[in-house]
Amino acid sequence: MATLILLRHARSAANGSGVLAGRTPGVGLDETGRAQAAGLQARLKDVPLSRVVVSPLQRCRETVSELAVARGIEPVVEQRFSEVDYGDWTGQKIKDLTGQELWKVVQQHPSAAVFPSGEGLAQVQSRAVAAVREHDRLLGSNEVWLVCSHGDVIKSVLADALGLHLDSFQRIVVDPCSVSVVRYTETRPFVLKVNDTGGDVSGLLPPAESESSDAVVGGSTGGTDNGDAESTP
Template sequence: MATVILLRHGRSTANGSGVLAGRAPRVGLDETGQAQAGALVERLSGVPLAGLVTSPLLRCKQTVAPLATARGLDRLTEPRLSEVDYGDWTGRELRTLAKEPLWRVVQAHPSAAVFPGGEGLANVQTRAVAAVREHDATITAQHGDGAVWLLCSHGDVIKSVLADALGQHLDSFQRIVVDPASVSVVRYTETRPFVLRVNDHSSDLAGIVPPKPEPKRRRRAAKLSSDAEVGGSTGRKD
């Protein structure tokens, strides 16, 4: 299977305001977020991309716009990668929400959390993981096992995908940190995903590109191994 870059959108106008933006319309990037979006072009310069998939919300579309233009890639909008529907919590201050009884559930047992008038976090994980795996299978079929693609989504959505890839219960997903404009990377195989990076802010991501097959194997479509290296990876050989 292919390798997916899980990109959280750049810093939005809501991120610094202490307000839960959710799916509120017209929440875009602030000046820092715009700079982060522009920097993606150079950060990913060493990574060939087979596709761009994005949440339908404005802040995600703005984040990948410079990259899409620089690469001449079309952006595919995927509703299942949209932000959590926080329902009645949308637009409220986080310091106020922290006093709600549900806040402790979200922190300690997120799999049981259902936002009033919105959706549950378990549903978020189900829809997001299904979307990622479907797009990954499609891109693999079109471009091969060595393909790399990028999706742009939201913090809790990406955390739920990473929890699944790590084999963790959703109740542990609050242990994962995903900052604005950070990159996490998962390589899917037939039997298991491999998590290559989490919350990465580095300026060079060329190391996530799968190595090219050895010359004697290039005549056939060799699949990337699903086996983990005993003793730990020895690093790239190219």
């Protein structure tokens, strides 16, 4: 079981316009997003990457392009990490959607939300978590891999790793080009970082082979040699 870096794509033109881009083709990074993507190699320079998996959408592929070339890694395109299929909501302005009844469901009871002519958020979590588990099984326990995907997809994976019901996933914030980190073990996942936009990647480094999957009772020492979760009695 390996360490997973969940990278949200850098800022896109749609992010800056207030439009729900969804799976609309041709949505690339804006100037801010290109600068964010260009900084990824420096942010992750000390992290050994075994695999890069990417959503098929342009904004994700552009985000990891320079990083993948620098590492000599050919990104694996994974459809199950694609953006939510928002159906009829695709391409609409967010301000025009907030008054709809479904908007309240998305905010308060997302596990029941199904987008018209699209998919449900429960389906999104199911496909994304299944993809994570399948790719993770192909890697060794001392390896680190990266998935570049979309905000709601990443939030659904984090909710699963945290043991949260999908109805709580709106409490998680995932900004453009942020990094969230989950270390999977035989017994449970440990969430090491959420929505990190800084440069300290010490928590991303792989653990020693002998690391236990037990949680630390009383709280972690904070050292990079122990990735176990805190458990305060």
